[in-house]
Amino acid sequence: MWESALTIIKQLFQKPATNLFPAKYAPESTLDLLAKVAKQEVALNPPVTVPPHFRGKIAYDRQNCTGCQQCVRICPTKAIEFLPEERKVKIFISRCCFCAQCVDVCPVHTLAMTEEFLLSSYDKFADELVVTDSGELPGSVKRKAKSPEAEEASEDE
Amino acid sequence: MAVNNTEKTTYTIPVGPIHPALKEPIQLDLEIDGEQVVDVDIHLGQVHRSIEWLGMNRNNPVQSIYLAERICGICNVCHPFCLVLAVEQAADIVVPERAEYIRVIAAEMERIHSHILWAGVAAHEIGFDTVFYLTWRVREEIMDMIEYVFGNRITKAIYQFGGVRRDITEEQIPRLKQGLDYYKSIFEQLRRIFLEDETVKMRCRNVGILPYEDAMKLVTVGPTVRASGVPKDVRQDQAYSAYADLDIKAITPDVVTGTVVGDVYDRIIVRLLEVAQSIEIIEDCIKNMPEGPILTEPKMPRLLKLLTDAEGEGVGRVEAPRGEDIHYVRMEAGVSTLSTWKVRAPTYINLVAVPTILKGMQIADVPIAFASIDPCMSCTNRAIITDKATGKKSVVDYETMHRLSVQKTKELQR
């Protein structure tokens, strides 16, 4: 009994461990709060920081993609849809299971995992949940240079 | 209402299918007489998701790893570990030693977080919410370590046929060591809170006893059987992966109390000591982890081709936090999916022992006695059905099937 009694008294005066994201208490009306946040009158408490290799939302460098469909074939939840006419892909984040298998398998490294994890939305097919193009990726191998990996990957199929 | 013929009227009190204590989709029909539990009947199948069927029909083996990972929210290292071991035996893939060590580190980190999670839930079952919050706050440290090393708190996506997908680099090691030291420093306080608190002893001593004989006869596994004195532990008996190099000894309660009663209190002892054991195992693995590659076949197309041509069968047995977990896999040449995939989670077998544990208990003891086998229902249920239909012969498309089920629910409500 005394061990827990000691701990609770100590904790009474220590800072609580709860992370107060987004606000300390539930607001009277969430819409007003979000409106104020949009007008920068109120700042939300930041969420818990994520480590470097965190696997969050996918980023897709559309311009560099060769349309080899390896990612479409390997995706466990069939979250990547191939667009035959432009030979590009579209990724549905609502179905994605964040396993980063497509990132590993892509021969030209056009896919990468960002650190964004606030992905809630009312509509499965909303814009922020369907990744079509997220621009230049730091690590992606330029297609124009026809890197050796790309050739070796294509004759493997 | 199971009314039996004795003059004393007993009535059935349903615990489940969704019960605030169990938080798991299982239905226990307790037949009680006053406050005494006379008989228990178990109903399963409320959350069956046809994982085996998907593995046999839709997914290629690599995709099935991520399916296996989602069999259970807490123990999501043991299922892919089993599947990977089984398929490697079937397709005869050799795993590099460094990968073996990283796999064991992942498994032991999961055991620490799973046991501490269970300790918190057990404290909540007996109404000791302060300890519940304290334990889950202590658990945050291991979750941060897992997130730092594997990228995600829960779904670690580290297992691959023939090794692991990411390496534990040199600069990640200090963060791991710092976390382990934190656990060593706080372990003494946790032990005192759980094992020396009068109210915990009052609620856990001589509650939910599983005698040695019954534990052997009912083939229970994991901490539940070790608490009854049976030294059954797959890491010790049939050492797989890097466990063969480490000398693991199955933990039984007589290490601390000198006697074995086989009740909830003993299960707390076994699980707490296993957390300490896991800490040592991780340190050993980090110390003598050999250098070298982490994946025998990094090229995915070639790996898929190798798996499709594989022929044979394999049995993967792993000591999950809740007990022995086994996957039986059979592969046929030319078939891209696994032709047979049998998953047996530890709770599946421990459930058989639940009636023996619960008989004679008071209702107040049922949640803690049942939670003491650390049930994980999502592991145990894995079959088929997603929608109801009235068995019509013609092909039913999605809309009509939906209309049928809506119509059926209306009938039930009337």
Place this chain on the structure above:
Amino acid sequence: MEKLNPQGIVDSFKKALGGGFINGEVYEREVAVKKNRFRRIWIFVKREAFHEAVQHLCRIQEYPHLVIISSSDLGSDVELIYHFTIYYGNHLEEISVGIRITLDKKDLKIPTITDIIPGAIFTERETQEMMGVEVTDIPDGRRLFLEGDLPENIHPWRKDDKKLEKYLRVLPGRKPKGKE
């Protein structure tokens, strides 16, 4: 009975079962850096000698550890494997013993072993409902996982059982694919 090596166990089975014993296989494998041995035995048995085989295994070790019954559909017949392990309890001593029986699809019956190992009740009930194998004089033959409203004659693990397609929910927004 004192500890036997894997080959010794196979011979003792052959002696005990006589005609019912079809074949015995020993499988060994090195594990991890220190190359410790990992051993498994497959015993192929006829259905008539099956109950006797389990009793013989109980003579080798008083309470063998029954892991699971796995069943696979091989087209014309079904193969049941009873996964046991014996000599558990000390370091690297455990041997897993798999007793395998092939049953013809026309008469899928197997005697129960709950009289020897009461813990086998759940896995027998699951084999009964998933594969359609009828376990004779099983103490509690109710369905385990597929309670409720699934019709009785559906056995999900059967390869030839296409009644299941009807229950498949096709993903919204995607046309239903052909027969999977």
Place this chain on the structure above:
Amino acid sequence: MNLLGDNVLLNAIVIIIGSGIVVVIGTIFGMLYRGIDRKLVAHMQGRVGPPIVQPFRDMQKLLMKESIIPRGAISWLFTAAPFLAIISTSVLLLYIPLFGQPSLLGSYGDVILVLYLLIVPSLAFVVGGFASSSPYATVGSQREMIIMMSYELPLAVVVLTIAWKISQVTTANPFLMNTIASYPIWNLVGPVGIAGVILMLLALVVVTIGEAAKVPFDIAEAETEIAGGLLVEYSGRNLLLFYLADVVKAFAMVALMVALFIPYNLSPYIGVQAAFPAGIIDALFFLVKVFVIMFFSVTLIRAGMARFKITQASAVYVIAMTAIALVGMLLIWIDSMI
């Protein structure tokens, strides 16, 4: 306030309005103390916890929610029970001296009536539980009855001892709440008696948790065992009435503890004689006293212990607490001998 003198009509009106005010203020402070209690327990557990006005938000939410009556329940009894609970706890407030002032009806009712009024809400809970025909509620009601009976014993022993001690000192009716408030027990006993009174205080602290139905003794509404026990079928307005009854009963019990053991007022010591400021100071001092008692008897123990089983709980009351109370009585009796 002895208003019996002049005409009866005026007197009745004053009492009606007075009791209305006392009940409303008592409920508000009861809710505030429940909010403070939850906030303190949260911080003890390392959490931030809800704001102090959370009980008022719960009330608001429950008022909006629909009140469902289960098909198998005895509907009239099911809805009558919450009203019985709230009425008896409100009346309880009228008899207990609050905010340092003598209680509104102090001269009419005495301690025995207060003890009786403490039982009626528990009875209402039990009747509500049995009326809702759910197996969980039935088991919950059985437990509530057992707990109710077991903590009556130590409570009765303590109150009788205090009344007996006061009767030795004055000729006025020792059971009247006002006489108890005017003769603090601590000044009447010698050193040996002080030990007895401390023992009795300890027994009454444990009884307070039983009355407030908090963790070690909240077996009747054990959420993890019988899914909310008594109140499992209640929702909306009915649940709100039970919630208010529970809050007010806890507040009244702690106020009773203050009246029995710490009836002192601060104003004489500071020398503030004028009626109005003295009243304010006494009221504030009363609130501090209630907070201290609530912290040590309910909050601290609720955060530090696990829930007992029904057998253990009644054993604690019938055996342990009764023994402590009896030893306390013995000491006081011996003290009066010396």
